[in-house]
Amino acid sequence: MRDLDAAHEVLSAAYAKLRLSSTGRRASLRLASRTLGAVRFDELDCRIGFEADCEPSDGYIFGQLACGRVVYSSDGEDRFVRGGDAFLAAPPGRPFTAVTGNLHASIVVFGQAVVDEVVDDVRFVGCRPVSARAAAVWRATSLHLRDGILPAFAGNSLVLANATRLLVATTLATFPHATVSRSKVWDRSDAHPRTLRRAIMFIESNAAMDITAADIARAARVSIRAIQLAFRRHLDTTPMAYLRSVRMSCAHTDLLAANGSVTEIAARWGYARPSVFAAHYRAAYGVPPSRTLWSG
Template sequence: MERVVEVMDLDAAHEVFSAAYSRIRIDGGMNGSMMRMTSRMLGPVRFDRFEGRIGLQATAEPLGNYVFGYLESGRIRYSSDGEDRFVLPGDAFLSAPPDRPFEAAIYDPQTSLIVLSQAVIGEVAAGVRFGGCRPVSPRAAAAWRSTCIHLRDEVLAVFEDCPLVVANATRLLVATTLATFPNDSSDETPRDRRDAHPQALRRAIRFIEDNAARDITAADIAHAARVSIRATQLAFRRHLDTTPMAYLRRVRISCADADLRAANGSVTTIAARWGYARPSVFAAHYRDAYGVSPSQTLRSG
């Protein structure tokens, strides 16, 4: 569902920002402000867009969530921990760490924002902390923005009632964000390496195969394996040369193959049932696994 709010003065802007993000104090701004905010939800992820003629300076309490963005036009300045950061058109950015207060100055923005909770990020990488507010490279920033737009404008618009599609889209967004902004998710501890044993792997595999039709996360798999997320990832990489989520995808492709052979729906319906928003991506994965297209299997069933 899309929610649209239009404001015509700084008092109204104060109410909108405080309700959407955190308690703020307006320290100054220009008269005659106009702003439009559009919000859409994709499962647990919120996509916001701001545009308009507005200038304000504000002090904000900690956001509690990670707010990533892409600035199309206008200017933004963030100040946190004694450091000033200037966001210019074309920049992707993390607004501020979720546990830190900050100051911001915003001028005539056209910007898209992604709001991610620590819990949502933790489903992909437990305990992760972002160590920088700028992307690791312009190429990574461009890929991240393309992913955001695709999920917001295509997946959300068509498949918001398909739980596995929404869940996969959410994790794709988180994984792309982790690859784009500096963080500590790749750190491995000695305990992680010690826990990455075959018994944990077997428990994880059994859980995946028994629950492939459900929305399960990397955290769920690690819990079933009785080790950390990083140890689970290391076990799959060490013993199977894959990842837990890639193994889950392989199992779901196998289940989709069974549905195709039983003619249990169209290719598009079966693809969505097993978590694919785009039949073309499903077809590519299926062909890699079975050497034929899904439609060929469906016709021969």
């Protein structure tokens, strides 16, 4: 599109309500999007210089600038983003200003609810990566999920859910974050064996489904923090780690029954990469999955 008003509408709908100003009335803007569950991947190509005053966003807007420049201002700080830099525009709930020239950027957008499925009570608090290496890993992971996993496994909700959690975990390792609350007294008292039994029953009955820690907590009728404490206290593990072990056991059963190839069974139980499945299977059973399949 080449109209500034149209560019304003597209950017406001995609990221946050904003007031856009430019020296000219002609703009060249291209925005291509793909979705992975509750995560959106954007490729933004903007051939115009503008200043945008943005209202607080409901979600996190991460990105990597391929070329161009952006100056972000929020909380009294100016941050200069140049070609090759990874960034967080601003934490949710905080207004920010962006001044940019011509740019091309890869953007990843998701909300706090996606983060809560991976780790409880954590918020991103820094807008710059912790290191250049971490930023490079984040960039490579984002592109792999967007261009590799998403097209190849579009119909496999379990693989896509695991890919979403991998992206969030990589983002947590890349950008500064902090715990914002501590467990409550009632969370500790709710972390009893009955809670654990309800959670285990739910997990074992729904292992083939895309379930989260929030789903497990809801089924056990306690908070996410309480269910995490219950698994840690009684099994020295986490709800999601226990879910992964159940899925691996189901994959083992499928291998013994020759219920598909190794690749098919791996994908059925949430593994996009057979090599990762093979490594996890060997760690659990001491042999590669192909040996179990052949011996079965």
